[in-house]
Amino acid sequence: METRPLTAYIARRLAGAIPLLLLISLISYGLMGLAPGGPTAILSQQARSLTPAARHAYEVALGLDKPWYVQYFYWLKELIVHGSLGNSFVDQRPVLARIAEKLPITVELLSLALLLTLVIAIPIGIRAAVKRDSFFDNASTAIALIGYGVPVFWLGILLIDVFAMHLRWLPGSGINSVGREGDPLDLLRHLILPAFTLAIVSVAGWLRYQRASMLDVLDEPYVQTARSKGLPERVVLYRHALRNALLPMITLLGLQLPGLVGGAYFVEYIFSIPGMGYLGINSIFQRDYPTVMGITMLSALMVILGNLLADVLYGAADPRIRYD
Amino acid sequence: MRFAQRYFRRPASLLGVAIVSLIAAVAILGPMVVPYSPIAISHVLLGAPQPPSLAHPLGTDILGRDELARAMVGARISLTVGIAAMIIAIVVGTLYGAIAGAAGGVADAVLMRIVDALLSFPTFFLVIAVEALTNKFALGIIILVIGLLSWMGVARLVRAEVLSLRERAFVAAAQALGASPERVLLRHLIPNSLAPVIVAASFAVGDNILTEAGLSFLGLGVQIPTPSWGNMLQDALLPAVRSAWWLVATPGVLIVLTLFGFTLIGDGLSYALGSSSTRR
Numbered sequence: 001m002e003t004r005p006l007t008a009y010i011a012r013r014l015a016g017a018i019p020l021l022l023l024i025s026l027i028s029y030g031l032m033g034l035a036p037g038g039p040t041a042i043l044s045q046q047a048r049s050l051t052p053a054a055r056h057a058y059e060v061a062l063g064l065d066k067p068w069y070v071q072y073f074y075w076l077k078e079l080i081v082h083g084s085l086g087n088s089f090v091d092q093r094p095v096l097a098r099i100a101e102k103l104p105i106t107v108e109l110l111s112l113a114l115l116l117t118l119v120i121a122i123p124i125g126i127r128a129a130v131k132r133d134s135f136f137d138n139a140s141t142a143i144a145l146i147g148y149g150v151p152v153f154w155l156g157i158l159l160i161d162v163f164a165m166h167l168r169w170l171p172g173s174g175i176n177s178v179g180r181e182g183d184p185l186d187l188l189r190h191l192i193l194p195a196f197t198l199a200i201v202s203v204a205g206w207l208r209y210q211r212a213s214m215l216d217v218l219d220e221p222y223v224q225t226a227r228s229k230g231l232p233e234r235v236v237l238y239r240h241a242l243r244n245a246l247l248p249m250i251t252l253l254g255l256q257l258p259g260l261v262g263g264a265y266f267v268e269y270i271f272s273i274p275g276m277g278y279l280g281i282n283s284i285f286q287r288d289y290p291t292v293m294g295i296t297m298l299s300a301l302m303v304i305l306g307n308l309l310a311d312v313l314y315g316a317a318d319p320r321i322r323y324d
Numbered sequence: 325m326r327f328a329q330r331y332f333r334r335p336a337s338l339l340g341v342a343i344v345s346l347i348a349a350v351a352i353l354g355p356m357v358v359p360y361s362p363i364a365i366s367h368v369l370l371g372a373p374q375p376p377s378l379a380h381p382l383g384t385d386i387l388g389r390d391e392l393a394r395a396m397v398g399a400r401i402s403l404t405v406g407i408a409a410m411i412i413a414i415v416v417g418t419l420y421g422a423i424a425g426a427a428g429g430v431a432d433a434v435l436m437r438i439v440d441a442l443l444s445f446p447t448f449f450l451v452i453a454v455e456a457l458t459n460k461f462a463l464g465i466i467i468l469v470i471g472l473l474s475w476m477g478v479a480r481l482v483r484a485e486v487l488s489l490r491e492r493a494f495v496a497a498a499q500a501l502g503a504s505p506e507r508v509l510l511r512h513l514i515p516n517s518l519a520p521v522i523v524a525a526s527f528a529v530g531d532n533i534l535t536e537a538g539l540s541f542l543g544l545g546v547q548i549p550t551p552s553w554g555n556m557l558q559d560a561l562l563p564a565v566r567s568a569w570w571l572v573a574t575p576g577v578l579i580v581l582t583l584f585g586f587t588l589i590g591d592g593l594s595y596a597l598g599s600s601s602t603r604r
Contacts, residue, residue: 020441028449031456145591149583151534153541154557154576161572262447266538280448281542284455292452299446307444 010312017304024300025293026072032289033068062089075293085297086290090283095294099276103298105175106268106275110260112191113198114253121203125210126245129218130237140207147204152263156197156270163193173272194271198263202256209252214245247317254310258303330596337592343585347578351403354396362393363549373568383570386562394551395574401552402582405467406533412471414525417478422514424479425486426505436483439476449473450535454544466545470532478524485517519597526590530583537579553579 059065063074078084085095128137164172171177171190180186217223218241226240227233265277272278276295283291331337355362360380369388376383382391424435450473457465489495490513498512539545540554548555553575560571 020444023441024445024449028452031453034456145587146580146584148587149530149534149580151537151541151557151576151579153538154572154579157557157561157572158576161569165566258447265448265451266541269542281451284451284544296446296448296452299448300444303444303446 006312006315010308013308013311017301017308020304021297021300022076025076025297028293028296029072029075030068032292033071075290085294088283088291089288090286090291095290098279098291099294099298102274102276102279105273106264106277108187109191109194109198109267109273109275110264112188112195113202113260113263116195116199117202117206120199121206122210122246122249124203125207126214126237126242128207128211129214129245132215137211141211144204144207147201150201152197152201153266153270155200156194156267159193159197160270175273190273194267194273197267197271198260201263202260205256206249206252210245210249213248214241217241217245220244247314250313250317251310253313254306254308257306258299261299261302327596331592334592334595336588337596340585340588340590340592343581344589347399347582347585348403350396351399355393355400358390358393358396360390360393362389362397362551365389371564373565373571375568376570382574383568385556385559385568385571386565391556391570391574394556395553395578398551398553398556398575399578399582401463401546401550402533402536402579404463405470405536406529406586408467409471409474409532409536410525410528412468413475413528414478414521416472417475418482418514418518418521420475421479421482421484422486422509422517425483426490426509426513428487428490432483436480439479442473443476445473451539451542451544454539463546466536466539470535474528474531474535478521478528481520481524482514482517485520486513489513489516523590523594523597526586526593530586530590533579533582533586537575 056065063071066074075086078086085099087094088098091098124140128140131137160172163169170193172193175187175190176183177186177190220241223236223241226236231240261277264275265281267273268275268277269281276298279291280295280299282288283295366384366388369384371386372388373386374380374384374388380390380392382395385391385394420435420439424432427435450469453469453473454466457469495508495512498508503511536545536552537554537557540552541558543555543558546552546555548559556575557572559565560568560575565571
């Protein structure tokens with residue numbers, strides 16, 4: 001694979017993402033303008049003492065006295081000219097800084113969850129395909145079919161009840177024990193239950209996909225050739241078949257990213273993990289429009305980059321793929 | 325009928341129909357049979373949730389309301405949202421995909437780019453949309469938002485089918501006989517591309533139920549006091565009732581069971597129709 005077409009391809013895809021991000025931001029902004037109450041209604045509920053005049057002054061200060069499309073224009077101008085997503089309504093700090101400090105924990109949680117998913121799903125999927133129609137295959141399919149319907153928030157509650165509250169093996173909320181802030185082992189202990197929650201729900205999809213992909217490959221002529229050469233079955237399966245069966249999984253990686261991020265909102269909410277998802281949900285409740293917009297844009301960017309990454313990695317793994 | 329035979333040959337498909345029929349029967353008939361209100365607060369049991377008993381087979385919640393009565397109304401909400409949003413997504417997706425596939429060329433390219441764009445909308449967007457549009461209990465809005473944000477997959481399926489059908493002889497024959505483009509689309513292309521759509525519809529009901537439960541769990545979907553499986557689970561997290569396991573178990577088991585039913589039906593339909601579309 002030559003480098004130049006790939007660079008051009010990535011550049012073209014990224015350029016194509018700009019109108020898309022603009023569209024998403026415009027619609028999101030317009031929708032928020034429709035929300036009942038608005039930021040100052042929430043603020044005055046908290047303050048109780050805000051006079052109509054004070055409230056109006058506050059709205060003027062935040063630019064909320066203007067129609068939503070004027071606000072949107074200012075928001076966009078600020079983003080393009082200064083690269084800024086504005087300041088939070090809640091604590092007046094820059095949105096970018098607020099998100100940046102929450103992002104690492106979410107990335108750590110998602111990475112751990114993804115790792116667990118792959119470690120569980122890929123071997124089971126392959127074994128199910130190799131031992132097609134065996135008890136193992138049928139049992140794993142049945143479990144996967146049930147697994148699709150397990151709500152991530154319910155599973156999180158169950159794991160907290162069993163492993164944190166009843167057995168007391170692992171912590172069920174937060175990211176640090178008191179006095180152990182910044183201790184990576186303590187952080188890992190806190191992330192085990194939330195990561196398993198996310199992993200268990202995504203295993204079903206990965207497992208079925210891996211099984212189907214392996215079954216496809218096992219029918220290929222080159223697998224038959226390998227067998228007819230007299231190669232041991234182990235070599236046929238793991239050197240010839242498995243490598244090709246893993247290829248489509250790379251695509252799944254990019255496509256599953258939005259679902260994983262979506263699950264993180266629930267898991268962070270249930271396990272009180274101060275990450276991006278937790279911030280996002282709270283910002284919606286607090287009507288903190290700038291922060292909500294920041295998180296929307298970042299989520300959209302992650303979905304777009306996930307899809308691009310899937311396509312690029314797929315091409316890197318399979319030299320037959322051409323970018324044009 | 326050959327299709328029914330093929331479908332019911334698999335025990336799993338039969339099980340799917342049995343589960344969904346059971347949930348549907350409970351949703352439709354249950355609230356008429358149970359002697360408790362799903363909403364009225366019992367001052368006798370207020371603040372002291374009761375474990376399952378003969379009088380209350382699934383126990384009572386923090387406000388002394390019968391959990392079974394609430395779960396039954398929750399089943400109504402879940403099935404209504406799941407099926408109604410599915411219908412919206414199927415109608416919009418089928419028409420959109422068929423038009424794109426039949427039109428071809430630039431129109432097709434533009435229409436499918438819009439689908440790509442909508443598929444990039446993050447999950448978070450759905451949450452914002454629902455929060456913005458539902459201030460009071462407005463089931464119709466929830467249905468509309470879920471339906472209008474989930475038709476893109478169907479559009480892709482139908483377009484792919486139409487693209488291949490377009491080249492078939494019976495379509496050329498219809499055109500040669502003077503059928504208008506609308507007639508070709510509605511009478512020939514769409515009916516013949518429905519097999520994968522039917523399968524997708526079954527999975528979509530389950531997905532929609534899960535989405536509604538998630539939104540309601542966050543307090544953004546179905547608003548209290550109307551019970552939904554999602555907001556019942558949220559109620560179960562109140563510190564005062566955190567040890568009442570039946571409040572966690574009931575809505576969760578019902579969601580899993582219902583989704584399992586629809587997944588089995590979708591799988592069975594996929595097999596019986598010989599369609600290649602399966603659960604993602």
